[in-house]
Amino acid sequence: MTEPVRGRWGRFGGQYVPETLMAVLRELEEAYERYKADPDFLAEFEYYLRQYVGRPSPLYRADRLSERVGCTVYLKREDLNHTGAHKINNCIGQALLAKRMGKTRLIAETGAGQHGVATATVAALFGLTGVVYMGEEDIRRQELNCYRMQLLGTQVIPVTSGSRTLKDAINEAIRDWMTNVENTFYLFGTVCGPYPYPLIVRDFQAVIGRESRAQCLEQEGRLPTHLFACVGGGSNAMGLFYPFLEDEGVELHGVEAGGLGLATGKHAAPLHAGTFGILHGAAQYMMQDGDGQVLETHSVSAGLDYPGVGPEHCFLRDTGRAHYHVATDQEALEAFQVLSRLEGIVPALESAHAVAVVLRMAGEFPPDAIVIINLSGRGDKDVMEVRRLLEAQSQPLEVAP
Amino acid sequence: MALPEVFARLRAEKRAALIIYVTAGDPSLAATVEIVCALAEAGADLVELGIPYSDPLADGPIIQAAGQRALRAGTTVAGVLEAARQIRERVPLPLVVMTCYNPILQFGPERFAQRAAQVGIAGVLISDLPPEEAEEWCETAARHGLETIFLVAPTTEPARTELAVSRTTGFVYVVSRPGTTGIREDLPPDLADLVSRLRALTHKPLAVGFGISTPEQAATIARLADGVIVGSAVVRLIGEKGAGDELLPAVTAFTRRLAAATHQPR
Numbered sequence: 001m002t003e004p005v006r007g008r009w010g011r012f013g014g015q016y017v018p019e020t021l022m023a024v025l026r027e028l029e030e031a032y033e034r035y036k037a038d039p040d041f042l043a044e045f046e047y048y049l050r051q052y053v054g055r056p057s058p059l060y061r062a063d064r065l066s067e068r069v070g071c072t073v074y075l076k077r078e079d080l081n082h083t084g085a086h087k088i089n090n091c092i093g094q095a096l097l098a099k100r101m102g103k104t105r106l107i108a109e110t111g112a113g114q115h116g117v118a119t120a121t122v123a124a125l126f127g128l129t130g131v132v133y134m135g136e137e138d139i140r141r142q143e144l145n146c147y148r149m150q151l152l153g154t155q156v157i158p159v160t161s162g163s164r165t166l167k168d169a170i171n172e173a174i175r176d177w178m179t180n181v182e183n184t185f186y187l188f189g190t191v192c193g194p195y196p197y198p199l200i201v202r203d204f205q206a207v208i209g210r211e212s213r214a215q216c217l218e219q220e221g222r223l224p225t226h227l228f229a230c231v232g233g234g235s236n237a238m239g240l241f242y243p244f245l246e247d248e249g250v251e252l253h254g255v256e257a258g259g260l261g262l263a264t265g266k267h268a269a270p271l272h273a274g275t276f277g278i279l280h281g282a283a284q285y286m287m288q289d290g291d292g293q294v295l296e297t298h299s300v301s302a303g304l305d306y307p308g309v310g311p312e313h314c315f316l317r318d319t320g321r322a323h324y325h326v327a328t329d330q331e332a333l334e335a336f337q338v339l340s341r342l343e344g345i346v347p348a349l350e351s352a353h354a355v356a357v358v359l360r361m362a363g364e365f366p367p368d369a370i371v372i373i374n375l376s377g378r379g380d381k382d383v384m385e386v387r388r389l390l391e392a393q394s395q396p397l398e399v400a401p
Numbered sequence: 402m403a404l405p406e407v408f409a410r411l412r413a414e415k416r417a418a419l420i421i422y423v424t425a426g427d428p429s430l431a432a433t434v435e436i437v438c439a440l441a442e443a444g445a446d447l448v449e450l451g452i453p454y455s456d457p458l459a460d461g462p463i464i465q466a467a468g469q470r471a472l473r474a475g476t477t478v479a480g481v482l483e484a485a486r487q488i489r490e491r492v493p494l495p496l497v498v499m500t501c502y503n504p505i506l507q508f509g510p511e512r513f514a515q516r517a518a519q520v521g522i523a524g525v526l527i528s529d530l531p532p533e534e535a536e537e538w539c540e541t542a543a544r545h546g547l548e549t550i551f552l553v554a555p556t557t558e559p560a561r562t563e564l565a566v567s568r569t570t571g572f573v574y575v576v577s578r579p580g581t582t583g584i585r586e587d588l589p590p591d592l593a594d595l596v597s598r599l600r601a602l603t604h605k606p607l608a609v610g611f612g613i614s615t616p617e618q619a620a621t622i623a624r625l626a627d628g629v630i631v632g633s634a635v636v637r638l639i640g641e642k643g644a645g646d647e648l649l650p651a652v653t654a655f656t657r658r659l660a661a662a663t664h665q666p667r
Contacts, residue, residue, distance in 0.1 A: 014534055015531060015533065015534065016502055016529045016530060016531075016534060017458065017529055017531065018458055018459035018528055018529055018552070018554075019531060019551075019552040019553065019554045019556075019557060019565070019576060020459075020554040020555075020556050020576060020579050020580070021556075022531050022533075022554075022556070022557065022561060023554075023556040023557060023558055023561070024556065026558070161462070161465055162455065162456065162469075167456065168456075171456055171457075171458060174458050175458065175461070175580075175581050178458075178459070178579060178580050178581060179579055179580035179581065180579075181556055181579050182579075275507075276506075277503050277506060277507060278501075278502050278503040278506060278529070279456070279503070280456075280458075281458075281529070288503070288507065290507065291477050291478055291504060291507060291508070292454070292478075292503040292504035292505075292506060292507035292508070293454065293455040293472060293504070294455045294456050294503075
């Protein structure tokens with residue numbers, strides 16, 4: 001249903017890159033076409049997902065959350081993966097691809113640091129050189145992840161150009177790639193960027209949806225009725241949604257970062273407030289001014305703080321197959337605390353956006369609905385930032401006597 | 402004068418074209434008009450006016466910084482076109498616009514081509530629009546009499562080289578090496594091979610850019626190709642001098658040295 005045609009989903013996607021990269025994108029496309037159906041490649045991918053990442057991740061029925069929401073709610077526990085988020089799935093796949101292509105150097109961008117840590121991890125695992133670009137502003141927000149990458153033997157290069165966040169880290173990684181095409185593999189972290197990245201990342205993340213589908217059938221005897229996932233670039237959502245695209249009875253819900261509210265302009269919700277344009281090599285909805293200059297975005301979660309969104313999400317929005325919502329910083333902070341206290345699970349601030357919309361819709365689901373929320377990452381990295389934000393709002397935690 | 406005629410004239414004179422890139426709007430659009438007129442008088446044969454973009458993937462730190470300065474100074478696409486009109490009123494120098502695709506897409510490709518042709522721009526180079534994505538743009542440009550310019554890099558495979566050359570009506574922009582724009586000490590050793598492979602394929606003009614910053618390098622390229630493109634070295638000079646009185650004399654002096662080196666008869 002949504003397989004790309006000549007690198008595009010409808011009018012979204014494509015390859016808008018400097019000429020120097022065209023050959024290397026070809027090379028990547030050919031390698032991926034060759035290995036995606038190669039039994040040895042798939043067996044190796046499977047092996048590392050099981051033995052190293054710890055898959056399958058549980059589909060956990062969250063009873064106290066279900067009671068609050070008014071129907072059965074499951075959490076897909078990507079937070080339990082090695083390195084604490086879904087990002088590792090894609091990194092294992094792309095690193096195996098890099099090895100087969102004879103590349104010895106992995107480069108990546110990172111915002112919150114989760115993709116950077118996952119890249120540093122696979123670089124160590126497979127004996128490759130790791131280099132991660134991270135905006136100076138994000139290094140400040142996510143110092144711990146920055147040090148984790150260095151511990152893993154990866155070089156972290158601070159990005160001081162532009163807004164010093166994720167989009168600028170991608171610019172710098174692309175420039176590095178252009179300069180070092182011979183030995184370097186760009187391990188892209190989300191379903192954006194020039195084709196074939198949106199396809200490759202989706203396929204490597206689709207394990208999330210395949211497992212969820214089988215687990216729900218096993219545990220409930222039927223398919224879920226609603227899927228929820230946060231959307232920055234959109235890799236965890238695409239990974240969950242993709243295996244359900246043909247299941248017409250399954251509603252797909254993505255949640256963008258509403259920041260301080262859509263009306264303030266300080267958000268990262270291009271599917272709601274963006275316009276059609278070209279960003280990082282692909283046509284998509286994006287935050288830009290009337291002259292085509294990319295606008296700075298805002299979200300409490302660095303992982304959603306991105307002005308664009310994957311081309312396949314743009315297509316699913318326009319065709320109506322998926323629905324998109326926003327959750328504000330404040331709603332995400334509240335959901336962060338609610339889930340911690342109801343279920344003993346501290347979610348990543350990114351994932352808390354998806355939880356927030358399900359909480360907001362409490363009482364609106366039919367009682368026999370089965371909701372799956374993709375808990376794409378764990379919240380350890382956000383604890384200090386949440387503490388800072390709550391204390392700034394004079395909301396110290398109530399401590400039980 | 403259309404671009405092919407410019408190169409034909411230079412070929413008849415047995416010399417190469419000096420092509421200078423400047424970021425429009427750095428330090429201001431008014432200054433850009435003065436700078437480009439000075440470039441023309443100092444011996445530039447063609448000028449590439451860069452429309453600044455917030456996220457230029459192909460540019461190194463020097464041109465990125467110039468773009469940021471230009472955007473902070475309030476430079477818009479419409480403003481650059483107006484500056485081009487003013488330049489063309491004063492000097493007959495052929496102008497080419499260089500930018501990324503998104504500013505053109507938002508302006509509207511049709512409207513952009515029409516306005517560009519109206520103000521006397523000869524051709525357009527879109528650094529992140531490879532020939533595969535450029536079918537519509539080529540038709541639009543042709544309808545308005547604008548030349549198209551595509552890039553060929555050392556990494557470009559033969560079949561794609563043919564496509565890029567076939568979609569080019571102005572000149573083929575030969576990217577001297579992998580990587581972004583910027584100042585480099587040496588010319589890549591395989592450049593002569595790249596140019597001669599292209600020469601065997603087409604009679605269209607070949608201009609070499611990326612990393613050419615000194616008169617010595619320009620002289621070497623001028624013996625190989627039809628055009629020498631210098632960008633970052635001039636942009637850096639403009640950045641250093643800012644809006645001060647030294648700006649035009651410095652740019653003029655440097656361009657004269659580049660022109661003398663480039664224009665040595667072959």
